[in-house]
Amino acid sequence: MLADKTLEISESADAKAEAKRQFENARSAQWFKVVVDALRAMAGSGGNCMWCSSNESSHVEHYRPKSTFPQLSMAWENYLWACSICNSTYKKDQFPDGAEQLINPVDEPVWDFFYIDDVGLLTARFDVATGALDRRALSTLQVVKLGRDDVAARRRSQMKQLKTSAADTLARAQSGQIDKVEVLQRMSDWRQNALQPDVSSFFLDGPGKNESPFRELFEWLNA
Template identity: 30%
Template sequence: MLHLSDPNLPARVSAKLAEYQDEIDEVENYAERVTLGKSRFSSRNTTTNATFRVVRARLSEMCSGAQRCVYCEDSVGDEVEHIKPKDLYPEDVFRWPNYIYACGPCNGGKNNKFAVINQGNLVIVTRPRGAPITPPSLGDPAFINPRTEDPLAFLTIDLLGTFLILPCEGLDPVAESRAKFTIEVLNLNRDLLLDARQNAFGGYRARLLEYRHRRDDGADVNELNALRDDLLATPHPTVWAEMKRQAPFIPTLQDLFEAVPEANEWLD
C-alpha cells in the first residue's frame, strides 16, 4: 500500500458530490443520516450515474497496474471503498477524499471496522450488529489513510523470507498500534498475498536484470524506456518500493541497484 496521487475532479463533479452530501447533512438525527447516506450512496454509485462514472474513472487512475486494489495491490479494484465507513461517518459518504478503489476481499473484510486514537489509546468504534445507531467515539482515525499519509512510514515488507507486511521498527506506541490495526483489518498477510509478493519480488528483480543486460548491450532509449515501463506496471508496487528502500541492507539488491542507479529514480 502506497501513498496515492490525487487527481482532481472536474468542478461539476465536485459540485454534484457536495450537493449529494448536503442532502445527508441536512438531516438532524444521526441514525437517520446513517440510513439515508447508505441508501443514497447505493442508488447513486452506479454506471448510469454521470457523477460516479467520473469518480470511478479518477479512482482507476489512482490504482497501480491493471486497476489493482489500493490496499492489497493484487486483486482488481472495482468497488468504491469508504476509508471512513459510511455506517459510522455519514458526514463523509459523498466526500471525494474518503474514496479509494478496493477489491471485494479487502472492502468486504474491512466493512465498517474502524478505530480512533483517543488520548493515546486505540479505541475500536465498530458498531456491533443490532446495536443502537449512535455516533462513534471521538478521536483521530487509527486506520492508515493512503490518500493523506505515506503507509511506508508505518509498514514494511519482510523481503528476506516471509513477505509479511509488518510494522516498521522504531515506531512510537501509537503508530505501531495503527500499523497493526490496519494490517489486521485488511488481512494483508493472507496466504495468497504472501505468495503474490514473493512472485512480484522475483519479477521485479528479473525485469531489472533484463534492463541492465539490454542497457549494457547498447539498447536504444526507446527499448529501455519500454522495459522500465513494463517493470513499473508489475503488480505489487509496494514490493518495488521496499526493494529500493531495503537495497542497502540486502547485498544482492545493493549490487543490482548500484549497477542500475537510475532505477532509484523510477516512480513507483
C-alpha cells in the same frame, strides 16, 4: 454533485439512513461513473486495490465507514478503490481510531509505516519513538488482513521476479550490452506491473532502493 449529496445528508434527520440511501442511488447513477473512473485511474494501470494491490478491484470503498461517518459517505476524499475481499470480507465497517487508526494508502506515505522483508512479507516498521512495531501498521495489517495467504504468495513471487529481472539488467548494463535508456525503459515497465505494483513501488521508489541489486542499478544509472 458530491457536495450537494453531502449537504443533503447533513440536513437529514437520519443521517446514517440518508447516507446509505444516497450511496446506493449513486452506484447506479450515470453521473457517479465519472467518480468511479477517476478513482480507478488513481489506482494505476491495473486499477489495483489500494489495500492489497489485487488487480480484481471493483468497489468504491469508504476509508471511514459510512455507518459511523455518514457525512463522509459522499465525500471524494473518503473514497478508496478496493477489491471485494478487502472491502466486504475483511474491513467492512471497522475503523479503529486513535493510535491504531488505519493507514490511508492514498493520503499517507505507506513506506513510512510498512516494509517488505527478505521473504516478501509486508511487515510493520519498527517505531523508534515507542520502541515497538508501528501500531497503525499492525492495525491495518490485522483489520484488512493484508498478509493473507494469496496476497502474500503473489507478493513473494513478484518480488522474486523483480529481483531476478533487476539482477539480469544490472549484469547487462555493467557489461555494456544495454544503455541507460534501455535500463530506464525496463524500470518503467516494472512500475507498470499490474499484478502486485506495491512490490515495484517499494523497490524502485521506496526504501527497497537501498537493497541489492536495486542499489547497484541506481548507482550504475547515476555514475
